[in-house]
Every structure is written in structure tokens, then in C-alpha cells.
Amino acid sequence: MSDTRAMLVPDGLAGERVDVAVARLLGLSRTRAAELAESGGVLLDGRTLGKSDRLVAGGWLEVIVPDVPNAPSTPGEPVPGMRIRLDDDDVVVVDKPVGVAAHPSPGWSGPTVIGGLAAAGYRISTSGAEERQGIVHRLDVGTSGLMVVAKSERAYTLLKRAFRERTVEKVYHAVVQGHPDPSAGTIDAPIGRHPQLDYKWAVVADGKASITHYETLEAMRAASLLEIHLETGRTHQIRVHTSAIRHPCVGDLTYGADPTLAATLGLTRQWLHAMRLGFEHPGTGRWVEITSSYPEDLATALERLRGE
Numbered sequence: 001m002s003d004t005r006a007m008l009v010p011d012g013l014a015g016e017r018v019d020v021a022v023a024r025l026l027g028l029s030r031t032r033a034a035e036l037a038e039s040g041g042v043l044l045d046g047r048t049l050g051k052s053d054r055l056v057a058g059g060w061l062e063v064i065v066p067d068v069p070n071a072p073s074t075p076g077e078p079v080p081g082m083r084i085r086l087d088d089d090d091v092v093v094v095d096k097p098v099g100v101a102a103h104p105s106p107g108w109s110g111p112t113v114i115g116g117l118a119a120a121g122y123r124i125s126t127s128g129a130e131e132r133q134g135i136v137h138r139l140d141v142g143t144s145g146l147m148v149v150a151k152s153e154r155a156y157t158l159l160k161r162a163f164r165e166r167t168v169e170k171v172y173h174a175v176v177q178g179h180p181d182p183s184a185g186t187i188d189a190p191i192g193r194h195p196q197l198d199y200k201w202a203v204v205a206d207g208k209a210s211i212t213h214y215e216t217l218e219a220m221r222a223a224s225l226l227e228i229h230l231e232t233g234r235t236h237q238i239r240v241h242t243s244a245i246r247h248p249c250v251g252d253l254t255y256g257a258d259p260t261l262a263a264t265l266g267l268t269r270q271w272l273h274a275m276r277l278g279f280e281h282p283g284t285g286r287w288v289e290i291t292s293s294y295p296e297d298l299a300t301a302l303e304r305l306r307g308e
Contacts (some may be wrong), residue, residue, distance in 0.1 A: 003061045009044070014057035018042055018049045022063055023087075030087045031151075032121035039193065063291060068247060079116030084184045085146065085290050090155040090283040092122055092149045095292050098269055102138035113147060115190060116136065119238060124149055125156040136160050137168075145172070145274025146292050150282075158282035169289070170280035172228040172239055173217075175271035176247040177257060179224050183216040187241040193232045201236045205243045210234045212241045222261065225251050227275075238272060250301070264302040273298055 005026060022033035022042060036042055037051035041064035044055065055061070079100055086093035086255035094113055096102075103114045114135065118126060124134030134149045135160040150156035162168050177292055192199035192207030211231035218225040220266045224247070228238055236255075243255035253259055262268075277288040294302065 003064065005185060007061055009055045009057055009059045009061050013055050015054050017051070018053050018055065019051040021055050025061075026063065026065070027093065028188045029084070029117075029120055029122040031089065035111040036065065039066075041065070076113055076117075076119030077115040079111045079113070080120045082113070082116050085292070086148075087122075088151075088283065090150070090152045090281070091148050091159070092117065092124070092151055093146060093277065094148050094292050096139055097295065098142060098144045098145055098297070101137050101141045108141070110141070112148065112190045117149065122151070124151050124200055125153050137246075138164050139169075139274055140236065140239075143272050143274065144295050144298070145270075146290055147274070148277060148279065154284070155282040157158065158291060159279065162261070162279055166231060167280065169276065170230040170233065170274070171231065171276035171278075171295070172238060173273050174214075174226045174228055174242065175223050175250045175298075175305065176222070176226055176242050177223055177250055178247050178262070179219055180216065180226070180245060180247050183224075187212040187214070187245060189241060190203040191237060191240050199232070201240050203240060208232075210237050210241065212237060214242075218306075221308050223305050225302065239270060250305075265304050267297065267301050269297075271298055271301060277294045 001169050008067040016049040017035040018037050019030050023030045034051040037049060037134050040048050042049045043062040044059045052142050067199055072270060081097040085095050096113055101108050101110060101112045105114050126133050134156065139145060139147055150159050158220030161196040189203040191210040193199055194202040209232060213229040214226045218232060230237060239249055239252055239255045248255045248257045249272050251257055251262040252270035273294060276291050278287065281288045
């Protein structure tokens with residue numbers, strides 16, 4: 001079975017490569033779009049195109065999308081707002097919206113990065129537990145920003161090692177209540193399960209070593225914008241550490257933020273965004289660095305704080 005998509009080539013894609021244009025038009029990965037072209041599934045005015053051919057504005061484009069054999073057992077579900085920032089044979093870097101989990105898990109029925117990639121035709125590494133295949137690190141459901149997912153088995157192995165050996169650069173921006181003193185420093189405090197509440201984490205004596213470096217970028221009347229470099233990657237690490245020094249992320253009601261301030265700013269989640277991600281590319285060995293921008297809800301809240 002197959003599905004044929006047909007449309008006029010928009011002016012904005014005139015002169016664009018077939019694989020790039022088809023990926024944008026249909027929301028597919030560039031690799032998947034190239035596969036369609038190589039199999040003879042992309043036609044312009046009835047003429048079969050190769051992946052590197054160029055489109056002509058106003059031409060009649062037909063794309064034949066066959067059903068994918070051996071589809072992943074995890075059902076694909078499109079994730080609106082999830083942007084692809086890097087895509088090649090080894091990795092795909094996504095800019096994850098809030099409200100999206102990294103992968104399926106018990107008790108979570110919402111959208112996932114894995115499901116979104118599957119729905120768009122991405123083939124990821126089969127390494128790892130079935131529901132977490134390709135996942136080498138995670139972001140909380142309530143945290144937006146950059147995540148890298150492995151597409152090849154080699155990339156999975158090398159990226160897992162890089163995260164374990166702490167050679168990946170993970171930079172976040174957070175808006176916290178008040179003004180940390182000192183304005184820049186390091187929080188070195190072990191994190192483990194909260195002794196009373198299963199859904200929380202806390203600084204505990206027998207927890208895992210956790211190190212967070214922070215620097216104040218901007219001080220406002222009620223809050224501070226911090227740049228945070230994670231040396232370790234524990235669950236809820238930034239949220240737990242900023243709360244432990246009595247400057248929780250604005251909007252993070254789970255870890256002690258002021259609900260009145262959150263409501264005033266229109267925030268329904270913590271002000272925390274994975275802003276920059278740097279790593280040695282598992283295929284080329286070159287250093288890759290990707291930067292994100294603030295999503296609308298965080299940008300709006302920040303402007304309101306600046307205006308106070």
C-alpha cells in the first residue's frame with residue numbers, strides 16, 4: 001500500500017534540493033525523503049527526480065509514500081511544534097516543546113519525542129530498551145529545548161559514552177526567584193529520591209553526585225536569569241539544586257515556587273529551557289554545537305518580569 005501526495009511547488013522552494021524540499025513539505029526526515037527519491041517515488045510534471053535534483057516553482061510535484069515495512073512497535077504520533085535542528089545518518093537533534101516526554105513510560109499517555117520521530121518517518125537506533133530506543137539523554141516533560149537522538153548503533157554507543165564521561169556540553173537558561181548570592185557559582189550536592197514523596201527528588205546524603213554551575217545573566221526585581229552548565233545529568237537536577245539554595249525556578253510549584261508569581265506571569269510550568277547542546281559528532285568526530293531560542297510562553301514571562 002502507498003499514499004500519493006500531490007501539490008504545486010511553492011515559490012519558496014524553487015531551486016531547493018528534492019530531499020530537503022520533500023522533508024519540509026511532508027514533515028519527514030531528510031533521510032526518509034532521500035529514500036523516497038532514490039526509489040523513484042518523487043516526480044515533477046511526470047518526470048522522476050533524484051534526491052539532489054532541484055525543484056521548479058509552479059511545477060506539479062507528486063510524492064509516493066509507501067507504507068514502511070517493519071514499522072516500530074511504538075506507535076507514531078505527530079508532535080506539533082517539535083522542530084528538527086540537525087538530521088543526518090547518525091543523529092537527529094530536536095527542539096522539544098513543553099508537554100512532550102522523551103519516550104513512552106508507565107502512566108504517561110501524552111506525546112513523546114520517539115513517537116513524533118516515528119510519525120515523521122525517522123528510523124532511529126534499535127539499541128536500548130524497546131520504548132527508549134535511540135534515547136541517550138532526556139528532558140522533563142515540563143522542560144523544553146534541545147535533545148539529541150541516535151539513529152545508528154555506533155552513534156548510540158558513542159553518545160552514551162560521551163554523556164557518561166561528561167564530555168557533552170549541556171547549557172540551560174533558567175529564571176529563578178530572587179537573586180542567588182553569589183551571583184555565579186557551583187552547587188555540588190547529591191541528589192536522590194525524596195524521602196517522603198515518590199514524584200520528587202531531593203538533596204540527600206546518600207544520593208548520586210550532582211554538580212551544577214550557574215552564572216547570573218540578568219537580575220530583575222523579582223527574579224534572575226541564569227545560564228546553567230550541567231556537569232552531571234540527574235533527574236530534575238536544576239530544579240532540585242535551585243530549590244535547595246532557596247531560589248526555585250519561577251513557575252516550578254513542585255519545588256517551592258510562588259504560585260502567585262507564576263499566575264501573574266501566565267506560566268503553567270517551570271521557566272527552564274535546554275538552550276545549547278554541544279558534542280563530538282559520532283560520525284565525523286567534529287564538534288557540533290546547536291543553539292535554541294526561548295519558546296513563546298517563556299519569552300512572554302521574561303518580558304513581563306523585565307517590565308516590573
